[in-house]
Amino acid sequence: xxxxxxxxxxxxxxxxxxxxxxxxxxxxxxxxxxxxxxxxxxxxxxxxxxxxxxxxxxxxxxxxxxxxxxxxxxxxxxxxxxxxxxxxxxxxxxxxxxxxxxxxxxxxxxxxxxxxxxxxxxxxxxxxxxxxxxxxxxxxxxxxxxxxxxxxxxxxxxxxxxxxxxxxxxxxxxxxxxxxxxxxxxxxxxxxxxxxxxxxxxxxxxxxxxxxxxxxxxxxxxxxxxxxxxxxxxxxxxxxxxxxxxxxxxxxx
Amino acid sequence: xxxxxxxxxxxxxxxxxxxxxxxxxxxxxxxxxxxxxxxxxxxxxxxxxxxxxxxxxxxxxxxxxxxxxxxxxxxxxxxxxxxxxxxxxxxxxxxxxxxxxxxxxxxxxxxxxxxxxxxxxxxxxxxxxxxxxxxxxxxxxxxxxxxxxxxxxxxxxxxxxxxxxxxxxxxxxxxxxxxxxxxxxxxxxxxxxxxxxxxxxxxxxxxxxxxxxxxxxxxxxxxxxxxxxxxxxxxxxxxxxxxxxxxxxxxxxxxxxxxxxxxxxxxxxxxxxxxxxxxxxxxxxxxx
Ligand SMILES: Nc1ncnc2c1ncn2[C@@H]1O[C@H](COP(=O)(O)OP(=O)(O)OP(=O)(O)O)[C@@H](O)[C@H]1O
Ligand SMILES: [Mg+2]
Numbered sequence: 001x002x003x004x005x006x007x008x009x010x011x012x013x014x015x016x017x018x019x020x021x022x023x024x025x026x027x028x029x030x031x032x033x034x035x036x037x038x039x040x041x042x043x044x045x046x047x048x049x050x051x052x053x054x055x056x057x058x059x060x061x062x063x064x065x066x067x068x069x070x071x072x073x074x075x076x077x078x079x080x081x082x083x084x085x086x087x088x089x090x091x092x093x094x095x096x097x098x099x100x101x102x103x104x105x106x107x108x109x110x111x112x113x114x115x116x117x118x119x120x121x122x123x124x125x126x127x128x129x130x131x132x133x134x135x136x137x138x139x140x141x142x143x144x145x146x147x148x149x150x151x152x153x154x155x156x157x158x159x160x161x162x163x164x165x166x167x168x169x170x171x172x173x174x175x176x177x178x179x180x181x182x183x184x185x186x187x188x189x190x191x192x193x194x195x196x197x198x199x200x201x202x203x204x205x206x207x208x209x210x211x212x213x214x215x216x217x218x219x220x221x222x223x224x225x226x227x228x229x230x231x232x233x234x235x236x237x238x239x240x241x242x243x244x245x246x247x248x249x250x251x252x253x
Numbered sequence: 254x255x256x257x258x259x260x261x262x263x264x265x266x267x268x269x270x271x272x273x274x275x276x277x278x279x280x281x282x283x284x285x286x287x288x289x290x291x292x293x294x295x296x297x298x299x300x301x302x303x304x305x306x307x308x309x310x311x312x313x314x315x316x317x318x319x320x321x322x323x324x325x326x327x328x329x330x331x332x333x334x335x336x337x338x339x340x341x342x343x344x345x346x347x348x349x350x351x352x353x354x355x356x357x358x359x360x361x362x363x364x365x366x367x368x369x370x371x372x373x374x375x376x377x378x379x380x381x382x383x384x385x386x387x388x389x390x391x392x393x394x395x396x397x398x399x400x401x402x403x404x405x406x407x408x409x410x411x412x413x414x415x416x417x418x419x420x421x422x423x424x425x426x427x428x429x430x431x432x433x434x435x436x437x438x439x440x441x442x443x444x445x446x447x448x449x450x451x452x453x454x455x456x457x458x459x460x461x462x463x464x465x466x467x468x469x470x471x472x473x474x475x476x477x478x479x480x481x482x483x484x485x486x487x488x489x490x491x492x493x494x495x496x497x498x499x500x501x502x503x504x505x506x507x508x509x510x511x512x513x514x515x516x517x518x519x520x521x522x523x524x525x526x527x528x529x530x531x532x533x534x535x536x537x538x539x540x541x
Contacts, residue, residue: 154423157325158345159345169357173357
């Protein structure tokens with residue numbers, strides 16, 4: 001690969017992101033779109049600067065609910081994934097229910113959660129959990145189910161128990177799937193927590209955006225969106241790095 | 254042993270003396286009906302230390318035969334005896350290798366071939382205490398197949414031939430008495446394959462193994478085996494056995510000698526016949 005091409009590949013994400021903001025700025029200004037409809041990004045950034053205090057407070061709240069829900073999803077997702085992935089019977093038994101749960105739009109559950117837990121942090125955590133749980137389960141179960149049958153035969157002949165095969169082969173084999181699911185799950189968790197905050201909370205970026213739009217402070221709404229996107233990218237990057245670090249072997253073959 | 258007398262099975266729990274593997278009138282059905290018989294009326298005797306090759310048309314039940322002998326699958330009818338005992342569950346003194354090497358990508362070669370030691374007793378409980386001795390044993394084995402310089406490489410850093418060598422080592426690490434190979438060299442190029450024939454022949458001579466090799470390659474069968482068995486097409490049974498009585502130690506040169514070529518020819522004729530006749534013995538299948 002030529003050095004030019006290498007550099008291009010390295011900086012391409014930055015280039016594309018900057019280009020998008022420039023285009024947005026240009027369109028908003030040249031077409032003279034009123035800023036209560038589509039503010040140029042510079043105005044959103046200004047609003048972000050102006051409301052830096054409240055934004056960071058609400059962003060921390062969102063980060064907290066998101067990570068709490070995500071953490072629950074990882075723990076229970078791993079558990080359920082290992083259980084249904086290592087037993088054909090349980091897999092068959094639980095798969096339809098899991099699909100069903102996953103098909104229900106989570107926003108439809110928020111009112112129910114409010115009845116049960118009141119508005120605030122708990123529904124946001126639970127929504128984040130519900131939405132990010134499924135990819136973890138499915139990936140872990142898939143990883144366990146993709147053990148080569150010949151390898152299983154080789155080990156079974158030696159007298160390996162199901163548990164031994166699970167520990168020596170199944171779990172390591174499913175790790176790449178698990179880590180791949182984490183980066184997807186964490187971005188989905190943001191979707192869940194923000195949805196819940198917009199409907200039923202008085203804290204968090206979702207709430208901030210809701211109240212800003214009620215006051216027609218559209219630049220602040222966009223500032224909120226940018227903050228969520230940035231947090232999502234940050235978390236994705238962290239888990240993508242973790243994935244590379246822990247299961248590098250899966251990327252070479 | 255007295256209980257044996259009133260056992261319904263005339264054969265009881267013990268096989269005939271002097272035989273290491275005895276397959277006795279075995280049927281195996283994958284489904285419920287007679288149509289799903291994979292092997293039928295299978296009989297095969299193997300003495301300890303024998304090298305046996307099994308050839309036959311695709312789908313005739315060769316892999317099934319291996320599963321029966323290793324206890325991975327119980328026979329629907331009949332019985333299998335190994336080392337004098339009726340097979341009932343799996344046997345840990347068996348080593349197995351398939352065409353697909355199935356090495357674990359997250360382990361290096363050395364740790365890959367040591368996997369069986371973490372499973373089979375008594376090695377499993379000794380492994381930690383006698384780590385040094387076991388490492389030495391594993392390295393010796395790698396040396397005999399020429400993989401010593403690659404012990405810390407991962408599978409993706411090995412060529413197909415090297416992976417298959419590692420696969421053989423993994424099958425042999427726990428010093429099995431019976432080695433079961435299912436088309437182990439099927440995916441390799443001709444040169445590598447012949448190289449590995451010699452590796453296998455050497456290993457077998459050094460360890461006094463009993464080997465059952467399933468293969469599609471008649472030259473491979475004749476080169477390696479003491480006896481070659483030909484199976485009929487599905488439902489499979491043994492229709493022909495041929496002792497390979499070539500004098501002296503076989504080398505790759507042997508493959509070009511007339512006596513060798515004659516045997517290959519003869520076997521080819523038998524395979525052609527079972528393929529053209531279609532499923533033999535289908536007339537004996539009781540209609541449901
Ligand atoms: N798990 C299974 N379920 C149902 N049928 C099976 C199963 N495994 C094998 N069979 C059938 O049993 C027959 C024998 O299969 P087997 O794998 O023993 O053949 P083979 O001689 O090893 O073939 P090949 O040379 O192609 O490897 C085949 O016709 C196959 O379709
Ligand atoms: Mg086969």
